[in-house]
Amino acid sequence: MEITWLEDLIELDAARNFSVAAAARNITQPAFSRRIRALENWVGTQLIDRSAYPVKLTQAGEIVLENARTLSKEIYRLRDECLDLSSPGADTLSVSAMHSIVLSIYPEYALNLQRLIGPFATRMTATDYYDCLESLSLGRCELAICYAHILGPKIQSSGQFQTQVLMKDSLVLVTTPDLAEEMETALAAPSSGATLPLVSYSSGCFLGKMQEVLTKHYNARGLGFHTVFENSMSEAVKRMILVGAGIGWLPESVIKDELKHGALSVLTGSAAELELDVALMRKHAAGSPLMERIWDLAVAGAVSAE
Numbered sequence: 001m002e003i004t005w006l007e008d009l010i011e012l013d014a015a016r017n018f019s020v021a022a023a024a025r026n027i028t029q030p031a032f033s034r035r036i037r038a039l040e041n042w043v044g045t046q047l048i049d050r051s052a053y054p055v056k057l058t059q060a061g062e063i064v065l066e067n068a069r070t071l072s073k074e075i076y077r078l079r080d081e082c083l084d085l086s087s088p089g090a091d092t093l094s095v096s097a098m099h100s101i102v103l104s105i106y107p108e109y110a111l112n113l114q115r116l117i118g119p120f121a122t123r124m125t126a127t128d129y130y131d132c133l134e135s136l137s138l139g140r141c142e143l144a145i146c147y148a149h150i151l152g153p154k155i156q157s158s159g160q161f162q163t164q165v166l167m168k169d170s171l172v173l174v175t176t177p178d179l180a181e182e183m184e185t186a187l188a189a190p191s192s193g194a195t196l197p198l199v200s201y202s203s204g205c206f207l208g209k210m211q212e213v214l215t216k217h218y219n220a221r222g223l224g225f226h227t228v229f230e231n232s233m234s235e236a237v238k239r240m241i242l243v244g245a246g247i248g249w250l251p252e253s254v255i256k257d258e259l260k261h262g263a264l265s266v267l268t269g270s271a272a273e274l275e276l277d278v279a280l281m282r283k284h285a286a287g288s289p290l291m292e293r294i295w296d297l298a299v300a301g302a303v304s305a306e
Helices: 003-015 018-024 029-043 059-084 099-104 106-117 129-137 177-188 206-219 234-242 252-260 289-300
Strands: 092-098 121-127 143-148 161-175 195-201 224-231 248-251 274-283
Touching: 003 018, 003 029, 003 059, 003 129, 018 029, 018 129, 029 059, 092 099, 092 129, 092 289, 099 106, 099 121, 099 143, 099 234, 099 252, 106 121, 106 289, 121 129, 129 143, 129 161, 129 274, 143 161, 143 206, 143 289, 161 177, 161 206, 161 252, 161 289, 177 195, 195 206, 195 234, 195 248, 206 224, 206 248, 206 274, 224 234, 234 248, 234 252, 248 252, 274 289
Parallel strands: 092 121, 092 143, 195 224
Antiparallel strands: 143 274, 161 248, 161 274
16 A cells, blocks of 8 residues: 555545546546555445545545545654654754745745744755645645735635735746847737747646736737747746747746846836735644744744745
8 A cells, every 4th residue: 555545535535526636646537546446455445436426435435534634644744753853953844835936935035034033944845836735735744835816726725724925926027138129019019910929837837827817818909929938837937038039927036136137127018917925824733833933923924035
């Protein structure tokens, strides 16, 4: 039996849909179904009522689920205790955060925290939006830091998480100074039928969903985009924009240095942007003394992430 099978069952109970749960676990639906079958074979009985829609757990499935949550949490707690032994004398905080936040926001935030509460170590996992929340849900980390927006996925408000906004971070449309005037002109005349070169986020990631909201704003006014590069990481999107590949939306925190030194220009005239929340999240259950201290400071607004 593998711990991933238990985590699959937990995810399936939350989603009540095989395809949605598989996507959240970042595997194909057939592979996800095989792992659920493997768990059922190991237990020796059916755990999922597949005749119902949405799917539901059998009585045996409910029993396994209850214990799966406890076992999963205890296994990761055991791992963390063992890892903590390798750094005696230093408290350790386990965090999952989106890649762009790890690179552009967390370093200064952690430094500001340490000025208030003293030194601590961070066990950081840089990943995508959905993996951040899955790690938090399954007890792999104590805190998660993600972008959030009212038009984005609603999973953050599902009831199992508490959320505290650390700062605002605008998603702005940028390009190189050489292309800025041409792009500003095209944006100001959307009915021309032009299509602009877009350095794009992958459609399945959080920033990709925010980008879709923004591009639809222009599509409705007759302006189109053609993708010249696509990636889920803002750092990769930034690099392609810097070499002159086109335009793209980036969080302001990611491009502070490039704006300061004139390597990138924000398109302001007719450009649409979104203000994102940078959200600190935890589960409702009690955490370590270090985590609780950091959470209390966040609630009090005592630590800046800028």
